[in-house]
Amino acid sequence: MAEAQNIPAGSTTAGAIAVAAESTVATRMSAPPSFDVADFPVPHGREEEWRFTPLARLKGLHDGTAVANGTMKAQIDAPEGVTVESVERGDERIGKAGTPVDRVAAQAFSSFAKATVVTVPKETVLDEPIRVALHGEGGTTFGHTVFDVKPFAEAIIVIDHTGDGVRAANVDILVGDGAKVTFVSVQDWDDTAVHTSQHNALIGRDASFKSVVVTFGGDLVRLHPRVTYAGPGGEAEMLGLYFTDAGQHQEHRLLVTHDAPHCKSNVVYKGALQGQDAHAVWIGDVLIEKSAEGTDTYEMNRNLVLTDGARVDSVPNLEIETGEIVGAGHASATGRFDDEQLFYLQARGIPADEARRLVVRGFFAELVQQIGVDDIEERLIAKIEAELQGSV
């Protein structure tokens, strides 16, 4: 991929590897994590964690003016053996995987009425995915969902967001010791929807977790996929794919905290952008704490800018508090599908729209193949084709 020289004007691709005694990932947030929205000041937009986000488009989620007045149609298809409960605030499983890190996540936590807990019992290997279909029918809704996958169980979980509305909802994924979980979150919203969510995964000893985040729709989508380890030997793979169109703001802020020894993490996010004021933000923080000896981590973000007028901010950040690691690295690059590439392909008889499709398909192909959920892969390919149709 064409590297730095191809970054479109106005984009940033800053990155840092810091070897520090104390984490700045935590200190550069305006407030420490908390379940209480009152612990966070109302953001004004210049804070590190808010500087890329158009606050005015959050529909009041950030300043306390959003009220739960909407409808979210929810349907959960759970294979046999899986239990689905609606529980009161205070249930000990809620919030166990992680604490809200910004005001919007805390707002979601402070505002949900009841939480949904989905449990996969110990040693249960599901042969069908757990499917949660959320269809927004307008207005603002809050929510909280916990997936509790017990030790040595295996599950694929798919949350599918469609429709319109303002949605602030956090997701906890408890991955038991030796368990294997694929968690897919699809943001296929109408172009007017607003969605914020913190995904907290707590990975048990020798467990493996794959997160797949797919964002196509929405006026504003701001997600925090986060991973911590409850014991040694855990593995996390975090894959993301976004297609940002004119006027859309799609922001993915990842944090992997290596706080246990001999764990692995691998982050790959790829995005295509097209149209005026399409804005994608990718923040990839990896923190290797002093205790996390033997860590092996890599994170990568790739962006493909298809037209003028789009903007990418991509900021990988790696902090290492111990030298006793296997490997740590990151990469970020933003390339343009430019006139010269188009000319080359056209000069071989390939029409312009077909040329663009060839390049975008190629860009995403490898990532799509890694998802491992057939119907999601097929839908993704169809979705990418549809996005490209829209651009011509």
Next chain:
Amino acid sequence: MATLEIHDLHVSVEAENGAREILKGVDLTVKQGETHAIMGPNGSGKSTLAYSLAGHPKYTITGGTVTLDGEDVLEMSVDERARAGVFLAMQYPVEVPGVSVSNFLRTSATAIRGEAPKLRTWVKEVKSAMEQLQMDPAFAERNVNEGFSGGEKKRHEILQLELLQPKIAILDETDSGLDVDALRIVSEGVNRVRETGEVGTLLITHYTRILRYIKPDFVHVFANGRIAESGGAELADQLENEGYDKYVKGGATA
């Protein structure tokens, strides 16, 4: 018989201080089966001619005509020209990340031939063409031009020439940057295509070296945006001995 006719072609590019005319009335006819070498000093407009014929958006045609078998080439989009039978082997082919050579070649062949080539014969066709150009089969799985050496890029261009079988092949400094072995292999590829008698070749070069491998029927000296002199293969020998001095002097821009 396929014929490319260029008549009084004027081409300019946008420069800092307005449009600058680079081609100042080019006349040239290339017929199927013929090989024309276009030679000239740097900056004489040779490459501009090549890219203008292929339809690169950077160049503005300000006058003249180009027809292929009577069809107006200048009215066609870049891909239409390619499908009509015009092929440009580029001096600096660009990288196309994410697109494998095999996918690219098949997509291109499908576009040019108007239907997808039958998979079995296609695989054989590509394999034998690659063998003849001494290209590693692993090449097919790499991304187009990504990380290719100069020689690999040129072989890849000639591979496309062999597979796409155009009516008119324009080779823009295909010899530049090649060592003797690579030059021989690439030239043999061009000669295989020429030997079919189906292609008219426009060989653009700065040096006479490639003409030892590819024998031209006509040699044209390009200077100051037009053809300054035309002759047979013997004109190349004269250039080899005397250089371009006599064409550059007298007001021609270098």
